[in-house]
Amino acid sequence: MSELVRVDEWTWEIPASARDDMRVPARIFADEEILAEIAGDLSLDQLQNVATLPGVTGAAIAMPDIHQGYGFPVGGVAATELPDGVVSPGGVGYDINCGVRLLALPISERELGPRREALVHEISRAIPAGAGKHGGVRLSDEHLDAVLRDGPRALPDVRPDDIERTESEGRLDGAEPAAVSERARLRGRDQLGTMGSGNHFVELQEVAEVLDPVAARAFGLAAGQVTVLIHSGSRGLGHQVCTDYVKLMDARLAAYRIHLPDRQLACAPASSPEGRRYLGAMAAAANFAWANRQAIADSVRRAVRTVLGDAVAAGTEQVYDVAHNVAKVEVHGGKRVCVHRKGATRAFPAGSEEIPERYRDVGQPVFIPGSMGTASFVLVGQPGALERSFGTTCHGAGRRLSRTAARRRVHGSELRRELEARGIVVRCPSPKGLAEEAPLAYKDVDRVVRVVERAGLARRVARLVPLGVVKG
DNA sequence: ATGTTC
Numbered sequence: 001m002s003e004l005v006r007v008d009e010w011t012w013e014i015p016a017s018a019r020d021d022m023r024v025p026a027r028i029f030a031d032e033e034i035l036a037e038i039a040g041d042l043s044l045d046q047l048q049n050v051a052t053l054p055g056v057t058g059a060a061i062a063m064p065d066i067h068q069g070y071g072f073p074v075g076g077v078a079a080t081e082l083p084d085g086v087v088s089p090g091g092v093g094y095d096i097n098c099g100v101r102l103l104a105l106p107i108s109e110r111e112l113g114p115r116r117e118a119l120v121h122e123i124s125r126a127i128p129a130g131a132g133k134h135g136g137v138r139l140s141d142e143h144l145d146a147v148l149r150d151g152p153r154a155l156p157d158v159r160p161d162d163i164e165r166t167e168s169e170g171r172l173d174g175a176e177p178a179a180v181s182e183r184a185r186l187r188g189r190d191q192l193g194t195m196g197s198g199n200h201f202v203e204l205q206e207v208a209e210v211l212d213p214v215a216a217r218a219f220g221l222a223a224g225q226v227t228v229l230i231h232s233g234s235r236g237l238g239h240q241v242c243t244d245y246v247k248l249m250d251a252r253l254a255a256y257r258i259h260l261p262d263r264q265l266a267c268a269p270a271s272s273p274e275g276r277r278y279l280g281a282m283a284a285a286a287n288f289a290w291a292n293r294q295a296i297a298d299s300v301r302r303a304v305r306t307v308l309g310d311a312v313a314a315g316t317e318q319v320y321d322v323a324h325n326v327a328k329v330e331v332h333g334g335k336r337v338c339v340h341r342k343g344a345t346r347a348f349p350a351g352s353e354e355i356p357e358r359y360r361d362v363g364q365p366v367f368i369p370g371s372m373g374t375a376s377f378v379l380v381g382q383p384g385a386l387e388r389s390f391g392t393t394c395h396g397a398g399r400r401l402s403r404t405a406a407r408r409r410v411h412g413s414e415l416r417r418e419l420e421a422r423g424i425v426v427r428c429p430s431p432k433g434l435a436e437e438a439p440l441a442y443k444d445v446d447r448v449v450r451v452v453e454r455a456g457l458a459r460r461v462a463r464l465v466p467l468g469v470v471k472g
Numbered sequence: 473a474t475g476t477t478c
Contacts, residue, residue, distance in 0.1 A: 070473090095473040132475045187475070198473055239474045325473085 004028075004035070004044075010455040011388075013059070014048060020050040020263060028062040029389070029455045037400050037443060038066060043073040044365070049261045050078050051306045054269070055085020057337060059081075061389050063344055064451040065398025065443060069093065071264030074343035074399075080270065080330065082336040086258070086266035087275045089245040089282070091340030092327050096241060096282055097289030098200075098233030101297060102378070105304065106315030108456075109206040109467065115307055117425050120204055120468035122303035123228075124427035127202060128298055129195040129472045132236070136193035137295055144189055146179040151287035152249055152294035153325040157180045158319075164356050166321040167346065167364075170290035175281025180237070182246050188237025188288060193295030195232050197430070199396075199437055200472035202300065203229045203315070203369070204425070205221050205376065209463040215362045215380045216462050219319050227464055228316075229376060230296050231369055233325065234289035242286045245278040270338050279327070286326050305311040319378075320356075322346065324395040339390045347381035347391065347393035347458045355381075366458055370445035371397050372437045372471070373419050376464045377449050384456025393458040397445040406441035407432060424452040425468035434471060 003018045012035065014026040026047040027037075043066045050072055051060035057079050066075035071090035080086055081258070090207045092463045105112075111117070128135040137155075146154035151170035153163055163169050195202065207225045210216045221227070234241075252268040252274055253259075258267065268274040268300065295320065299461065305313035350353050350363040359365060363380040370376050374397070400408070414429025415438050419426050428434045452458050 093473070098473070131473095134475095194473095196473075197476085199475085233473070236474065243474090 002098035007394045012449055014044065016051065017046060022048055022371065024051050024056050025059045025109050026051045027059040028066065029451055029453055030064045031447065033447065034064050034443065041068050043068045046071065046073040047076060049265060050076060052261060053078060053080060053086050053088060053265065053267060055080040057081045057335065063394035064448045065343065065394045065396050067399045069342065071262050072342050075394065076342050077344050077390055078160060078340045079332060079337040079390045082338055083271040084269050085338060086267035087270040087278055087327055087338050088265055089181070089242045089249065090264050090266065091279055091342055092282060093325040093342045094239045094242045095233035095325055097236035097323045098325045098348045099289065099293065099321060100369060101230045101293045101366050102319040102323035103173060103228040104317050104319050105226040105312060107226055107308065107312055109226055110224065112226050116204070116467055119303060119307045120425040120427060120470060122200055123300055124304050124470040126299040126303045127195050127470065129470065131197040133194045134190045135277040136191045138190045138406050139192060143334060145177045146464055147288055147291045148180060148284035149175050151290040154304070155291055155294055158294060162297065165185040165284045165318045165361070166322055168292060170287065172283035172286045174280055175287050176428045176429050177281035177284050178275045179281035180241060180284050184237050184240035184244065187240050188235055190238065190417065192292055194235060195296065195301060195472040196235055197433060197472040201372065202296065202470045203466050204468040205229060205464040205466055207462050208375070209467040211460040211462060212380065219360045219365055219378065219396065219461065220317055220361055221378065222321065228300050228334065228366060229369060230293055232293055232296060233472045235292060236284045237288050238285040241281045245281065249274055266412050282327060286323065289470060290321065322366060341392055344392050345395045346391055347379070348391050349381045349383040349386060365391055368394060368445065369396050371439040372441035372469055373412045373424060373466060374445060375438050376458055377445065377457035378462040378464065379449070382456055382459055385458060388455065389457055394448055397442040397448055399441060400443050401435040401441040406438050409440055410438045424466050428471035437471065
């Protein structure tokens, strides 16, 4: 990528002058090795395409875990100025509010001991996994409306501290159940509490290393402690919402005189009827996703109760829950903007009113799942994120091989043996799915996290290593 | 990501 200009040690930029249609620069946080890894794919071309969107402001931004997506790259951030800038469903992605939730158990790995396998097994029994899996909570029309409008607080017996420790308290403003199609509702109505497939998982972990003792204490984490990381999204419901609105907006591009280099960037002014309707449907799907992770967390607590007893289940506290795929109205630099985060995590610094009071002095927790069998990180948002990336950091290790390429390199059965030889308990409905998620298919999460830390976007708090994994 | 090619 010859037109890439180095801005500072961890920031690179393609100037807006590189193409006739770019309105702002395309900027990426990376090191040389990450740049070399993405040189062969289209992710930076996609980032330049994002820089052409009407109303885009600042820069089209990529995190070090960037990889190719549909239209927008995964690991991308784009802010459009309101009221007339566009909103683009592709800038959120098909899995609306895919995200992660971390639970902290009141026991150490040593105390868990040989009950590790039983716990992973109970978790896998409690949570339906795999593509198209039903078997979640079957919702009436009225209850589904309540979930779409209000998120997890519409579920029975939800702990208030779970709600408080969820981004946006699990409820995006402006949710409009009536903007969610009947087909989307049908796909979602029996999927609440199901994991899905692809890179979704529930992982049992141990805090291997505490890097920031003050923040770790605030988050309720200590060395040796057992945690559970839940990664899932809005399932078929969110997928259908994205499908519906990409199609709708694609048909209206000419009416709004919008010219795009890629039809998968289909968008409409955020203030238009189509834009407002999408934002209402997207918020509803996001609320569904938060309710889904709540239902999964409830299942995890039930598994904990079965294996470890009532006291351990009651002492299992939610650290936080973050969205990876969502668009939000925020104020940055005095402007009201619609921040699209696709495979990117909000990372607000200490003092932000958006952070639960108990974390406000340290900053917002962020969770970065590594690839299966490697480490994950707990980070905390830093002021540099507000200055440089609309309050955003990375969301994971980031793919470096396609699913097909990963399957050619390793067999699921072989990978499973390797993981179990390292003491990691594995439960997985599909060996093929396991191979697609092999560590060799992902970038090095330590390097990705180092870039966002050095760039001042987020600071490392703790490193988590897997004890067991339940794959979707 | 996805009733994995409406």
